[in-house]
Amino acid sequence: MNAPRAAAGGRFNRLVMRLLKIGIVSGLLLVLLAESMSSLPDERPPYVSWVSWVQMATALFAIGVYTYYRPGRKRWIAAAALASLAATGLDAVYDQGEVRGVGTAELLSLGLLMLFAVRHWDAAPGRWVAFATGAAVMTIGSRLFVIEGAAVGGTALILMAMLSVIGFGAYLRSMDKLRRETQEEVRRAERLELAREMHDFVAHHVTGMVVLAQAGQVAATDPLKSFADIEEAGLAALASMRRMVRMLRDDDAAGGVNPLGDLSQIEDLVDRFTREGMDASCFISPELAGAVAPEIAATAHRVVREALTNVRKHARGATRVRVVVAAAGGQGVEVSVRDDGRAARSRLGREPLAESGGGLGLVGLRERVEAVGGQLRAQVRPEGGWETAAWLPRAVAEVRADAAGS
Structure with missing residues (x-):
């Protein structure tokens, strides 16, 4: 309920600003x-x-x-x-x-x-x-x-008006900085809370499984009974993990903040990138709202975040970035991030950094995309600049469960 209301409020604010301009x-x-x-x-x-x-x-x-x-x-x-x-x-x-x-x-x-x-x-x-x-x-x-005598008074009025504009601009700059710092604090608190939760329930259930395994080795009990108890403890651990993940994905939990990231947060990600001085634009296809699995949405968010980070670090002279999240066919999602910069060179000066093996972030990103059944490509654009694009299924691929089990 909060997400549609927030989206409607954002559209209304953009409409008001457009009419004002x-x-x-x-x-x-x-x-x-x-x-x-x-x-x-x-x-x-x-x-x-x-x-x-x-x-x-x-x-x-x-x-x-x-x-x-x-x-x-x-x-x-x-x-x-x-x-x-x-x-x-x-x-x-x-x-x-x-x-x-x-x-x-x-x-x-x-x-x-x-x-x-x-x-x-x-x-x-x-x-x-x-x-x-x-x-x-x-x-x-x-x-x-x-007109004679108007120069002094007019110049004073212009100076006062300009000082007011400078003060208001400095205020907006301080508010932008405060907003970024607040967002970083929220993310840090979420990560710490997630780490505490993971430690609590994993340590509890795994300790119980270890105790059961140790007891089965020294006690004169049926081995099948010991294995059954260990299986029961393992299932309890999985159920606890599922409950925590479900809580993290719930829009109403934690004030509607999803630390994993979703499609609705991609636009905020691009806006933060824009406020840092880069000309970035974002388009998200409306038909994808509610039609993408949470894991896929989190992966799309991760693709955009990693690509924007690479633009900031490695794209020399980049002035524009275009982020597009669009439907690809009936069951796919295409995520692309394109810039007009020049790829940073490796220390040997022979090849772009991402091609020389220095882009370890892309390696982990590729593994995550392939884990949900998608494909990732990162390459130089023929017209100049760099493109990071991923094709993702709208639902998690079934092969992922098999890969995880192996």
Whole structure:
């Protein structure tokens, strides 16, 4: 019950944010249109000057960067800031006479981009992007405050607004850090609790089996009776293990947190990866909801987690990552993670790290995928970048039970 409600809440939040962005972009475009056509009685409108057209193009570029900005695309913020500085320099070199410069919509757009630059402070290409954006915001006033005596007050207002934006961006950055630390603490607590549970019931039942085996060796009892008692203790241990695994898979247990991972948590995994500065997107086929066995969902989650970890460690120069979990035929699931980076080289500098045997994580991942009846491939993409893909059955393969028994 909690999972559908949380999914509906997530969709509603995304819809609200999308509508808010549409409203902001529409307002910026209206401001740009009004600014380019308005003028005082003794002035000519800005659209009569070619310099103003350059400034309008710069404003449209800044609005476009804000519209399509995603975490990991901070280079576009740098491009918008440098373009704004160039437009301001052009306005200073070429005197437009009685024509006022254009820059209000651009100023507002750069202020919004300043928020992202501070929030993603450490993301590529570096912290200098925030300083360049701040410089563009502060110097853009030279185009706007042409009336005598307005420059000082207007610059002070811009400075106060920019400091507010910087403070809010720093607050969002601290909240992102706190969220990551909280998630790590929850995972650590889950692992410790799982270790304690495993120790308690395994030690209890295995100790009982050992005692029964020892008693059967020294006591004058029927060996079949001793074997039956050991079998009963072993079945009790298996039943206890099944109860614990069932509890871990229950959506309502432990506040709905599944330490094994499932399809619903893949999107959160990609979102955390995105907040760390990479441009990552995720698509999960809606028809897979409730149609995949828990072990398969946990394996798909493990594939995505391992692939994203490899991208962070080994994909040099990667700027985009695409995660897709889609139905493959009637009984299969295709999980793929693709990036546009260059594979890290081994120490000998001859072959990619994953091909030289250094990727031990892929070895364990392949074993896990094959254990549920799936197939894994990790290879260089012809168009560049790396792909980690797995085909998984929607239900656990029956051969897995035979393999486990052997």
